Amino acid sequence: MKNIAIWGASSGLGAAMVDYFHQQGVNVIAIARQPKNNPKINDYQLTSICCDATVQTQVEAAVSKLPDNTINISTMGSFRSNIPVDYIGHRHLINALENSKAKRLLLVTSLGCGDSWQYLSQGAKRGFGAAVREKSLAEAWLQSSNLNYTILRPGGLKDGEPTNQGQLSQQIEVHGAITRGEVARLSHELLLNDGSTGQIFQCIDPNIAAY
Template sequence: MNEVVIFGAASGLGLAMVNYFTSKGISVIGIARDVEKNALSTLCDKTYQCDATDQAQVSAVVELLNKDAIVISTMGSFRADVPVDYIGHRHLIDALESAEVNRFLLVTSLGCGDSWQFMSARSKAGFGNAVREKSLAESYLQTSTLDFTILRPGGLKDGDVTNTGELTQRKEVHGLIHRHEVARLAHQLLLDENTKQKVFECVDPTIVYG
C-alpha cells in the first residue's frame, strides 16, 4: 500500500487516520472542506478542498485520483449545516464508479444497517438520525460496483493505538475504541483481499466507560 486518500481528513477520525498512515510511511491525500484546519495541509502529501454535498466538487476531486487509489471515508455530519452522511457518500460512490476507482473503505458506526436493533433507546434518541443517514450510505454502497469494505466502530475516543481492538461480523457488540486503533484496524482490513464486499464492527474491550 503506497497511497491512501482520506475524505473527512481534517478532524476527528479522519485526522487520526492521516496521522496513523503517515506514521507508517504511507503517502496520504487529505480531502476536506477546510484543508487548513488542524494544519492538515502540512501533514499530507497532497490536499484537496471539497464539500461533499456538492456533486460537482466531488466529481472534480475524484477525477484527480489514480485509478488504483485506496479511498477511505470518515465523513460525518457533526455540527454540519447540511448532513453529509448519505448525500455526500452517494456523490462520492457515484464519482468513484464513474472514474473506475474501485477500492473503498467506508467508516460508519455501530447501529448502522442490521446492527440498528442493538442500539439502546437512548442512543437512538441522541444520534439515531445520523445513524439512519449512514445506514442509507451503506445500502447505496452495497448496491454499487465498488470493491468496498464497511467498518462500524463503537464509541470513539482520543488515544493511541492499543493493538487490542477487535473486529467482528454479524454479532451484537457494544463499547468504545480509540480513533487511532480504528485506523490500525482499517489498515488491516485494506491489506486483506478477503474483506471486500464485507461489513465489520470494531470495539476495544480493554476500554471501559467512565
C-alpha cells in the same frame, strides 16, 4: 498500498487516519471541506484537496484528481449539521468512484447502522439516531454499487493512539468504545486483507470503557 485518499481528513477520525497512514509511509491525499483545519496536513506536506462533499461537482472534481487505483477511506460525518453529509456526500462519492479507476473504498460508519440498529438503546436512537440512519443509507448505496468496498462500524470513538487491542467482529451484538488511532490500525489491517472486500465489520476495544 501506494496512495490513500482520506475523506474527512481535517478532524476527528479522519485526522487520526492521516497521522496513522502517514506514519506507515503511505502517500496520503487529504480531502476535506477545510483541510487547513488540520495543521498536520501542511506539516506533513501532504497533497490536499478542498471539497464540500454535499456538492456533487466538487466531489467529481476531487475524484478526478486521484491517481489510478487510489484506495479511498471515508470518515465523513456531520452530526447535527444543517446539511448532513453522511448520506448525500457518500452518494456523490460512491457515484464518482464508480466512474473512476479508484474503485476501492473503506467506509467507516458506526455501531447501530444497518442490521445493528436493533442493538441501539432508545437513548442512543433519540440522541444520534438520525445520523445513524443517514449512515445506514450510505451503506446501502455502497452495497449496491460496483465498488470493491468494506464497511467498518466502530463503537464509541475516543481520542488516542493505536492500542493493538481492538477486536473486529461480524454479525454479533457488541457494545463499547475504541480509540481513533486503533480504528485507523484496524482499517489498515482490513485493506491488506483481500477477504475483507464486500464485507461488513464492527470494532471495539474491550479494554476501553464506553463512558
